[in-house]
Amino acid sequence: MEHVLNSLKEVGVQKPTDVIIQQVKELLMSGQLQPGDKLPPERKLSEKFGVGRTHVREAIRKLEFYGILKTRPQSGTYVASIGISALESLISDVLRIDSYSFLSLVETREVLELSSVSYACERHNNEDIAKLETSLNSYLEKAEKHISAVEEDLMFHLTIADLGKNKVLKSMLLIIIPDIIFNYNVFNVCETVTNKALEEHRLLYNYIRNRASEAAVRTMKEHLKGVMDFAKSIVQ
Amino acid sequence: MEHVLNSLKEVGVQKPTDVIIQQVKELLMSGQLQPGDKLPPERKLSEKFGVGRTHVREAIRKLEFYGILKTRPQSGTYVASIGISALESLISDVLRIDSYSFLSLVETREVLELSSVSYACERHNNEDIAKLETSLNSYLEKAEKHISAVEEDLMFHLTIADLGKNKVLKSMLLIIIPDIIFNYNVFNVCETVTNKALEEHRLLYNYIRNRASEAAVRTMKEHLKGVMDFAKSIVQ
DNA sequence: GAGATATAATTGGTCAACCAAATTAAATGC
DNA sequence: GCATTTAATTTGGTTGACCAATTATATCTC
Numbered sequence: 001m002e003h004v005l006n007s008l009k010e011v012g013v014q015k016p017t018d019v020i021i022q023q024v025k026e027l028l029m030s031g032q033l034q035p036g037d038k039l040p041p042e043r044k045l046s047e048k049f050g051v052g053r054t055h056v057r058e059a060i061r062k063l064e065f066y067g068i069l070k071t072r073p074q075s076g077t078y079v080a081s082i083g084i085s086a087l088e089s090l091i092s093d094v095l096r097i098d099s100y101s102f103l104s105l106v107e108t109r110e111v112l113e114l115s116s117v118s119y120a121c122e123r124h125n126n127e128d129i130a131k132l133e134t135s136l137n138s139y140l141e142k143a144e145k146h147i148s149a150v151e152e153d154l155m156f157h158l159t160i161a162d163l164g165k166n167k168v169l170k171s172m173l174l175i176i177i178p179d180i181i182f183n184y185n186v187f188n189v190c191e192t193v194t195n196k197a198l199e200e201h202r203l204l205y206n207y208i209r210n211r212a213s214e215a216a217v218r219t220m221k222e223h224l225k226g227v228m229d230f231a232k233s234i235v236q
Numbered sequence: 237m238e239h240v241l242n243s244l245k246e247v248g249v250q251k252p253t254d255v256i257i258q259q260v261k262e263l264l265m266s267g268q269l270q271p272g273d274k275l276p277p278e279r280k281l282s283e284k285f286g287v288g289r290t291h292v293r294e295a296i297r298k299l300e301f302y303g304i305l306k307t308r309p310q311s312g313t314y315v316a317s318i319g320i321s322a323l324e325s326l327i328s329d330v331l332r333i334d335s336y337s338f339l340s341l342v343e344t345r346e347v348l349e350l351s352s353v354s355y356a357c358e359r360h361n362n363e364d365i366a367k368l369e370t371s372l373n374s375y376l377e378k379a380e381k382h383i384s385a386v387e388e389d390l391m392f393h394l395t396i397a398d399l400g401k402n403k404v405l406k407s408m409l410l411i412i413i414p415d416i417i418f419n420y421n422v423f424n425v426c427e428t429v430t431n432k433a434l435e436e437h438r439l440l441y442n443y444i445r446n447r448a449s450e451a452a453v454r455t456m457k458e459h460l461k462g463v464m465d466f467a468k469s470i471v472q
Numbered sequence: 473g474a475g476a477t478a479t480a481a482t483t484g485g486t487c488a489a490c491c492a493a494a495t496t497a498a499a500t501g502c
Numbered sequence: 503g504c505a506t507t508t509a510a511t512t513t514g515g516t517t518g519a520c521c522a523a524t525t526a527t528a529t530c531t532c
Contacts, residue, residue: 041483054516057484061297073484074523104404111351111405119343168340169347172408277513288487293514309514310493479528484521491516499508 016051020059023049028068028079039069039077106231109176110224112169113157117204117220119164121213128163129209135159136205143198156201163208197223252287256295259285264304264315275305275313342467345412346460348405349393353440353456355400357449364399365445371395372441379434392437399444433459 027033039045042060046053060077063069071077124132135156142149161170200223207216263269275281278296282289296313299305307313360368371392378385390413397406436459443452 043483052516053518058297060484061294071484072524074482075525076483104402107351107355107402108404108408111347115343115347166340166343168344168412172344176404279513290486296514307514308494310512311495312513473532475531477528477530479526481527482525483523485523486521487519489517489519491514493513493515495510495512497508497510499506501506502504 016049016055017058017062020045020049020051020056021062024059024063024069033079035079037079039079041076103231105176106224106227109173110221110228112173112176113160113220113224114217116157116161116164116166116169116173117208117216118213119166119169120160120208121211121216123165124163124208124211132156132159132163132205132208136201139201140198143201153197153201160204160208197226252285252291253294253298256281256285256287256292257298260295260299269315271315273315275315277312339467341412342460342463345409346457346464348409348412349396349456349460350453352393352397352400352402352405352409353444353452354449355402355405356396356444357447357452359401360399360444360447368392368395368399368441368444372437375437376434379437389433389437396440396444433462 024033024039033039039060040048042053042056046056049056060069060071064071064077069077069079120128135152139149139152139156142152158170158173161173164170200219203219204216204223206212207219260269260275269275275296276284278289278292282292285292296305296307300307300313304316305313306316356364371388375385375388375392378388393413394406394409397409400406436455439455440452440459443449443455
């Protein structure tokens with residue numbers, strides 16, 4: 001019951017920074033702010049939103065990190081030319097609009113993960129394998145004690161993406177997976193540490209290590225089957 | 237000669253924030269900081285590094301964003317409990333935020349487009365086919381006159397994604413494709429309206445209409461081969 | 473009136489002081 | 503001696519003032 005309260009709280013008591021980010025995003029998506037445009041000065045924004053300048057700055061810093069804004073000292077903050085780096089914000093924003101079905105999310109995850117693991121088999125080096133092993137172990141360590149290992153699970157999949165040497169693919173997964181986990185939890189079907197999942201992680205590690213691409217892809221597909229079936233089942 | 241000066245400058249005049257990140261990174265890699273450990277308070281750090289607390293905070297914010305640190309108000313900042321090797325890889329990413337390689341972009345596009353066209357074959361209805369035909373025609377109209385039809389080209393691909401009924405996939409393509417086109421143009425290899433591309437669009441339309449999934453996927457792959465080869469060629 | 477120069481206003485960056493929550497230490501009661 | 507309560511301290515969060523670079527405006531020169 002605890003986690004329900006937590007998730008509610010997170011939605012309800014939104015941090016000022018996130019509110020600003022949300023507002024700026026809306027300005028961007030509605031087209032009121034075009035790439036290259038200059039943002040109102042921090043002081044005006046803080047006044048407008050009725051919040052301290054610190055929060056405005058933090059929001060700008062975060063958006064800058066995503067590559068959405070560029071700030072030039074003593075001049076102003078500008079909207080960057082939209083690139084792949086804008087992915088995160090745009091997607092995560094769009095996802096909350098709810099018009100995207102959970103199935104779409106899961107499907108897309110499958111597409112990305114299968115490619116990711118395939119690239120990983122093809123491109124990893126010895127150093128990478130060490131990283132993957134560490135990641136696997138920190139997952140197993142918790143999972144074998146039946147402790148929730150959501151973060152470690154996520155990290156394992158991202159490490160696979162790392163091995164694939166494709167950052168775009170990785171950043172897309174980075175966005176999609178947490179969203180899936182969130183939605184999955186909402187439906188109270190959270191069973192991240194089944195024996196099946198545990199064994200599949202081990203298998204994935206071995207297959208990738210031996211560059212057994214086909215087997216790895218097959219295992220990954222099976223690994224995602226649970227979520228996929230669930231997603232299909234809730235489609236009206 | 238210009239870029240040499242720039243890169244030297246970047247190394248020499250490193251921002252205080254980046255210096256801190258570097259230091260924290262070394263603490264992590266030397267094992268002096270283990271996952272779960274508590275970081276020295278911000279004031280101590282700023283004193284130690286001889287830099288304002290603002291910069292320390294910014295560095296922490298950045299590392300927190302990457303999931304390396306967790307900060308609990310009025311308590312302290314802690315090293316997140318994920319594998320140390322994962323930390324290494326993530327931290328190294330922090331310092332070179334710069335661009336995703338063009339190849340990554342193109343690869344990801346291929347992954348998305350192939351899935352997209354496959355879903356399209358499977359899920360479209362008659363109404364959809366009409367839309368796709370309209371889209372194809374407005375492309376052909378321009379292309380046959382050898383007028384640049386970048387927008388129409390893009391729209392055709394997005395329509396295919398529409399037919400696939402997966403909005404997440406579509407929105408990802410929506411973000412990736414313009415970025416590719418931009419990069420492609422930068423290298424002056426703009427030849428969007430070759431006869432080959434023209435014919436491939438026609439083929440794609442027909443295959444999708446007849447639900448010839450395999451043929452459609454094959455054609456799409458061939459269609460993207462040009463960009464893919466170019467991307468591979470510019471990788472040193 | 474046009475261009476150059478000096479001045480004022482604007483703006484992001486930085487800093488030091490202060491706040492409230494959390495932690496720790498001390499005091500209290502039994 | 504132990505548990506509970508209370509006070510003091512530590513800590514991240516926040517604020518407002520100040521700084522230096524930039525930009526806009528006014529002034530001056532010809």
